């Protein structure tokens with residue numbers, strides 16, 4: 608297939624390009640680093656003729672918790688996707704794979720012993736400052752056990768980044784309905800791996816820990832380090848994109864978790880990276896970021912069933928490689 612990858616020079620995008628080429632696809636790339644803006648319809652008009660599918664990775668990423676960030680996130684993620692979809696319609700491109708994110712869920716799922724499956728709201732500063740990190744049942748205050756989250760869970764985007772990621776899904780669903788196109792949204796969990804951007808506020812915790820260790824500093828673990836995440840290796844994420852190119856159904860958007868199915872705590876990630884690099888040992892600070900979710904544990908079953916995608920790189924193996932791999 609002739610495939611256009613947007614964000615092709617980025618962390619995930621560059622691995623996607625490699626995976627698609629290895630599978631024999633004819634890949635074109637578009638990236639801001641090469642002066643190509645997805646919001647520029649004329650650029651798309653030049654690149655889309657002959658393209659059969661678009662894999663849309665270009666986005667403004669990061670935490671996006673500052674209201675001042677809203678215009679930029681909306682412009683790049685929401686408006687950029689709208690321009691891309693309109694151009695795809697003009698050129699009769701009928702297949703889209705979209706990089707979405709687990710942030711569309713907000714907090715993870717929990718089981719209350721009295722009320723069953725619960726989706727708690729944001730944790731409050733007062734509780735976090737007192738070290739009360741685990742969300743309690745909003746109805747009865749009982750402690751809850753974290754549970755896996757599936758694609759049918761209610762969506763609860765809580766910041767600029769999350770809101771524009773969900774908007775991208777809605778726009779893609781609209782495009783699919785109107786044009787009969789096929790859209791697959793991949794909700795990435797915590798992606799890590801070679802070429803991850805060096806520790807900036809915009810990169811994930813694995814890169815931030817890795818950068819600290821490289822500089823001889825101890826990784827600083829927030830809360831008590833018990834926050835659960837699904838760390839999924841970037842080459843597995845690239846394979847998920849490849850699988851998504853032949854998934855989905857005409858006229859609709861299908862959304863999938865892209866996850867390893869093997870949750871680990873943030874403390875485990877810090878400890879494993881520090882052990883691989885020979886220290887320094889992580890420091891558990893008790894600090895917290897307001898707006899962070901406590902646990903988000905993915906159910907990877909639907910992607911396995913519908914797309915045949917199963918992550919192959921286990922945590923121990925992936926972290927061992929990442930500890931010594933190049934960062935961007």
Ligand SMILES: Cc1cn([C@H]2C[C@H](O)[C@@H](COP(=O)(O)OP(=O)(O)O[C@H]3O[C@@H](C)[C@H](O)[C@@H](O)[C@H]3O)O2)c(=O)[nH]c1=O
Pocket residue numbers: 668669670708709710796797809810811812813815816827828829830834836873896899900
């Ligand atoms: C930066 C940092 C985070 N943490 C904790 C906070 C969280 O509980 C946990 C995970 O934090 P983060 O990796 O920042 O991600 P996160 O789990 O909040 O996820 C979000 O993060 C964005 C970077 C991505 O763009 C988003 O798509 C989304 O994945 O690690 C530390 O303990 N130490 C640190 O130095």
